[in-house]
Amino acid sequence: MRLAKSSAVVSGLLDTLPSGSRFLIIRLRSLGDCVLTTPAIHLLKQARPDLKVGVVVEDRFRGIYEGNPEIDELMEPSISRVASFRARLCLNLHGGSRSTVLTAFSRASVRAGFGHYRNQWMYNVRIPRAQEVLAVNCTVHTAEHAASAMFFLGVPTTDIPRAQLFATPAPNSLPYAVIHPMAATPEKTWPASRFLSVAAHLQSACGLEPVFIAGPGEDVSAFAAHRCVHGATLAEVKSLLAGASMFVGNDSGPAHMAAAFGLPVVVLFGNSDPVVWAPWKTASEKLVGRDSIQDISTDQAIQALERLRVST
DSSP states (O other): OOOOOGGGSOTTHHHHSOTTOEEEEEOOOOHHHHHTTHHHHHHHHHHOTTSEEEEEOOGGGHHHHTTOTTOSEEEOSOHHHHHHHOOSEEEESSOSHHHHHHHHHTTOSEEEEETTSSOGGGOSEEEOOHHHHHTOSSOOOHHHHHHHHHHHHTOOOOOOOOOOOOOOOOOOSSOEEEEEOOOSSGGGOOOHHHHHHHHHHHHHHSOOEEEEEEOTTOOOGGGTTSEEEESOOHHHHHHHHHTOSEEEEESSHHHHHHHHTTOOEEEEESSSOHHHHSOOSSOEEEEEOSSSGGGOOHHHHHHHHHHHHHHO
16 A cells, blocks of 8 residues: 655644644545545544545535434534534645635635635645645645645544445345446446346346446436435435445445445446546455446446455
């Protein structure tokens, strides 16, 4: 595992915070980014369990952090709410214009953000590129990027853990696999007919009931012959994944949620970078088409499932 070099760290900054100080993290969206921020939060709380940690997140992604005992307060991205938290240190992990305004109105004496963010005047601690903190010259994973900020602020160098989500498994009479056939763009979406072939294999060869999940407004009619969980809350999706045996899906937020629960995961990649967005710290198979996601065959997906079954 790539580890931060002590020479890259802001010397003693974390140690200068008085006991019980408030540490504000701004991570407005999106689903995968929110999930992959939780290892960084865990590293922070391991180093300084006395800190009061607040997370600013849009309401639609709040469920990712709900139930996490290492987060003391979840708050909507409003100026009044952020100001009332009275942070000693504000870490902006989002970087957009809205998060910059929220950083300013946090009134924190220490305002940290990555050096590539706009409006650098806002930050009195500028975090170098993750590659510099981690002392590597290659693409880094999203979880590593978030964790590098904590290393730079003074969290002791250590292995970056799996993401953490908290949920009670949903009751189910039969073992099941969760399939997420949706994605944000057509370039990231594998054909529905191939997902149906994978579902048939899961049922006949693996003894797993296929359960399809989709968000509000997404068309699940192609999968109507199977159980579909459509438009569920993040809390419900977390419970469903917590009790599953396996996950198959396009590269999207639910894949990172599944990895956080330690499920064996098969992810099909379109135009996103599998190094940056690979399932983090779980048994997984990453399938990438030569030119597009359409190049990934059903046989390739089934073979990936079988390899996971053997390895796990």
